Amino acid sequence: xxxxxxxxxxxxxxxxxxxLINGSFYALLSLGLxxxxxxxRVINFAHGAQYMLGAFAALLLxxxxxxxxxxxxxxxxxxxxxxxxxxEKTMLSRLYKLDPLYGLLFTFGLALAIEGTFRYFFGASGxxxxxxxxxxxxxxxGFMFLPIYRGWVVVASLxxxxxxxxxxxxxxxxxxxxxxxxxxxxxxxxxxxxxLLLTLTYALGAGLAGFAGVLAAPVYQVSPxxxxxLIIIVFAVVVVGGMGSIxxxxxxxxxxxxVEGLTKVFYPEASNIVIFVIMAIVLILRPAGLFGxxx
Amino acid sequence: xxAPLLNVRDLHAWYGESHVLHGVNLTVxxxxxxxxxGRNGMGKTTTLRSIMGILRKRSGRIEFAGRDMTAVALHQxxxxxxxxxxEERGIFASLSVxxxxxxxxxxxxxxxxxxxxxxLFPNLKExxxxxxxxxxxxxxxxxxxxxxxxTGARCLLLDEPTEGxxxxxxQAIGEVLQKLKGRGMTVVLVEQNFRFAAKxxxxxxxxxxxxxxxxxxxxxxxxQMDMLHRELGV
Ligand SMILES: Nc1ncnc2c1ncn2[C@@H]1O[C@H](COP(=O)(O)OP(=O)(O)O)[C@@H](O)[C@H]1O
Ligand SMILES: [Mg+2]
Numbered sequence: 001x002x003x004x005x006x007x008x009x010x011x012x013x014x015x016x017x018x019x020l021i022n023g024s025f026y027a028l029l030s031l032g033l034x035x036x037x038x039x040x041r042v043i044n045f046a047h048g049a050q051y052m053l054g055a056f057a058a059l060l061l062x063x064x065x066x067x068x069x070x071x072x073x074x075x076x077x078x079x080x081x082x083x084x085x086x087x088e089k090t091m092l093s094r095l096y097k098l099d100p101l102y103g104l105l106f107t108f109g110l111a112l113a114i115e116g117t118f119r120y121f122f123g124a125s126g127x128x129x130x131x132x133x134x135x136x137x138x139x140x141x142g143f144m145f146l147p148i149y150r151g152w153v154v155v156a157s158l159x160x161x162x163x164x165x166x167x168x169x170x171x172x173x174x175x176x177x178x179x180x181x182x183x184x185x186x187x188x189x190x191x192x193x194x195x196l197l198l199t200l201t202y203a204l205g206a207g208l209a210g211f212a213g214v215l216a217a218p219v220y221q222v223s224p225x226x227x228x229x230l231i232i233i234v235f236a237v238v239v240v241g242g243m244g245s246i247x248x249x250x251x252x253x254x255x256x257x258x259v260e261g262l263t264k265v266f267y268p269e270a271s272n273i274v275i276f277v278i279m280a281i282v283l284i285l286r287p288a289g290l291f292g293x294x295x
Numbered sequence: 296x297x298a299p300l301l302n303v304r305d306l307h308a309w310y311g312e313s314h315v316l317h318g319v320n321l322t323v324x325x326x327x328x329x330x331x332x333g334r335n336g337m338g339k340t341t342t343l344r345s346i347m348g349i350l351r352k353r354s355g356r357i358e359f360a361g362r363d364m365t366a367v368a369l370h371q372x373x374x375x376x377x378x379x380x381x382e383e384r385g386i387f388a389s390l391s392v393x394x395x396x397x398x399x400x401x402x403x404x405x406x407x408x409x410x411x412x413x414x415l416f417p418n419l420k421e422x423x424x425x426x427x428x429x430x431x432x433x434x435x436x437x438x439x440x441x442x443x444x445x446t447g448a449r450c451l452l453l454d455e456p457t458e459g460x461x462x463x464x465x466q467a468i469g470e471v472l473q474k475l476k477g478r479g480m481t482v483v484l485v486e487q488n489f490r491f492a493a494k495x496x497x498x499x500x501x502x503x504x505x506x507x508x509x510x511x512x513x514x515x516x517x518x519q520m521d522m523l524h525r526e527l528g529v
Contacts, residue, residue: 191373
């Protein structure tokens with residue numbers, strides 16, 4: 001068997017892939033958090049619940065509506081986004097004038113309420129969601145077997161991250177978003193409907209979480225608490241990358257996923273805490289985050 | 296004389312509990328360029344911010360083109376034809392020069408085309424791909440004005456455009472204002488530099504502690520010099 005650094009190549013590649021997959025979810029979720037925080041200045045604690053909603057939407061679309069994975073991949077993020085837009089319009093938007101803590105507390109409460117509701121109706125146990133037929137099976141890469149669905153997760157998340165990055169950096173809408181992140185009042189005084197922009201941005205961030213949820217459904221099981229377990233790590237990712245940095249959120253997401261995977265190979269005992277250790281180091285050495293702008 | 300384009304009556308404004316404007320009266324005819332003079336902290340910027348609707352805690356009447364603006368949402372004010380160039384210029388660091396220029400949505404026909412703007416401000420064309428805040432202070436002021444000229448706004452609220460700039464740049468800004476006047480643009484100019492303002496403004500207001508305390512046409516400026524020196528402390 002081929003060895004690298006005293007570790008079988010197969011184990012190394014396997015964990016690297018697991019790392020990339022986890023990193024895909026970290027990247028999608030921290031990207032959504034960064035987009036929301038950048039413009040709304042709200043730390044969206046409901047992000048994990050919105051991820052879970054995406055997975056449940058896919059599950060219910062399938063079991064109740066007979067709607068397949070591919071359509072769910074489009075529909076579920078839209079459903080989550082519309083739900084988020086309603087929440088923003090009717091509740092969250094009332095808190096912008098107050099201390100940012102109110103937004104955090106509200107979204108935290110919202111997450112508890114959503115997760116509690118789903119636990120009440122669906123129980124705490126996970127439900128399986130089969131990957132679509134086109135993505136089942138594995139390919140032999142020579143040094144390892146790659147389950148096709150897992151490869152798809154990495155590709156799809158990367159494509160969506162790049163698309164969102166292009167939207168923000170290269171389009172007119174993105175220019176509004178960047179400008180409003182700096183000075184919302186002036187952008188509104190220019191005639192841009194900034195309240196609408198805030199609603200759309202919250203919907204976009206939540207929709208990204210919903211998309212991640214659909215991608216996750218066949219990998220993990222669909223359960224009401226799937227998001228709350230993940231979101232803690234994602235917040236650590238955001239702290240490492242730097243709050244509000246779009247590119248930072250994406251790159252840090254994949255990077256920390258891979259670091260976590262490699263830690264599982266070389267020092268498994270630390271794999272659950274390595275991201276938090278990195279977070280602590282970054283907080284000491286570069287409190288604004290790796291990609292954050294120093295104040 | 297026809298009804299003024301902008302008519303401000305008994306305008307009061309507050310920052311929280313702090314009462315800053317105490318009954319401002321101001322009229323501007325279509326195509327007129329008026330200048331508000333006054334020492335620092337007298338409420339000139341607050342007047343513009345209140346007219347624009349950025350400062351919402353206000354009372355009194357603000358009529359623009361016959362329409363009461365106090366009930367209009369901030370993002371609708373620009374659509375009514377008011378354009379704002381803030382004292383701090385408000386150039387966005389995360390946008391390129393060209394993105395800054397193209398940012399404000401068009402509100403009406405009759406604005407300058409991008410080519411006309413680049414003819415007027417060749418520096419901006421040269422540096423259109425730079426980061427907005429990498430421009431010099433003078434170029435940032437040009438950009439702040441240029442981006443409003445694109446939108447087709449009828450009335451420009453211009454807050455201390457010459458503040459902190461070198462004489463050559465001040466002269467260039469003066470030329471731009473002359474051109475705007477030639478195009479029939481209505482302008483409310485806030486200035487401390489009344490020698491500069493005298494070259495472009497039709498009429499002057501003097502502002503003191505949240506009120507207009509004097510008003511005179513440019514022809515009376517020589518007669519008012521002593522008073523202005525006293526009031527402005529220059
Ligand atoms: N954001 C603010 N909060 C509280 N007070 C302010 C604020 N901005 C200005 N002021 C106060 O309002 C008064 C008028 O200010 P301003 O309109 O900026 O004056 P000017 O433009 O004539 O120099 C000043 O006393 C100033 O201290
Ligand atoms: Mg001022």
